[in-house]
Amino acid sequence: MTEISVALDGGRPVSLVAEGHSGFADRGEDIVCAGVSALVQALLYGFETVARSPGFSFSIDEENARMVLDWRRSPPEKTALLVETIVGSLKEIARVYPEHVRILEVHVDDMEF
Numbered sequence: 001m002t003e004i005s006v007a008l009d010g011g012r013p014v015s016l017v018a019e020g021h022s023g024f025a026d027r028g029e030d031i032v033c034a035g036v037s038a039l040v041q042a043l044l045y046g047f048e049t050v051a052r053s054p055g056f057s058f059s060i061d062e063e064n065a066r067m068v069l070d071w072r073r074s075p076p077e078k079t080a081l082l083v084e085t086i087v088g089s090l091k092e093i094a095r096v097y098p099e100h101v102r103i104l105e106v107h108v109d110d111m112e113f
Contacts (some may be wrong), residue, residue, distance in 0.1 A: 002036050004090055005104045007111040012076065013083050014108055016043070019066040022100035032100045035093055040067050043086040047071060051078045068113055 002022045007015040018040045024032035047056040047069070055073025060066070071079050094101040 001099075002033060002101045003104065004036070004040075004094070004101065005106055005111060006087055007072075007108040008105055009072065009108040012080075013087055014072040015068070015070040015111060015113070016040070016087070017066070017068050017111065017113070019064065021065055022097065024097065024100045032093065032097050036090065036101060039086050039089050039093075040069070043069055043082065046082040046086070047074070047079070051082060053078045070113065072108065 002018065002020045005017045006013050007017075018036060021027065022030055022032040022036065024030045027033075044058055044067075047053045047058075051074075053071060053074040055071065055075075057070045059068045071083070090101075091103055094103045
């Protein structure tokens with residue numbers, strides 16, 4: 001199961017942790033895992049290259065299949081559209097594949113980075 005935790009501050013997403021493999025198919029053939037990975041990487045690319053958002057940080061732990069993206073210190077006007085698009089798309093994957101992807105919304109103070 002892939003678990004995606006979205007940290008909210010005042011109802012606004014400010015960070016994301018994605019971890020685990022979906023288990024939909026074998027590694028290298030798992031379209032669900034590939035879709036989640038592509039969207040999280042698109043969010044990373046969007047922050048770094050498109051929005052050039054100051055205050056953005058990330059970490060990737062390939063061995064444990066864990067990505068952390070943190071934009072708490074980024075200006076919302078530079079991030080809102082990007083975040084809404086990607087998080088909405090991740091929610092749609094979780095809706096279609098509930099046995100393989102779960103999205104949790106937590107308060108930022110309860111998030112483990």
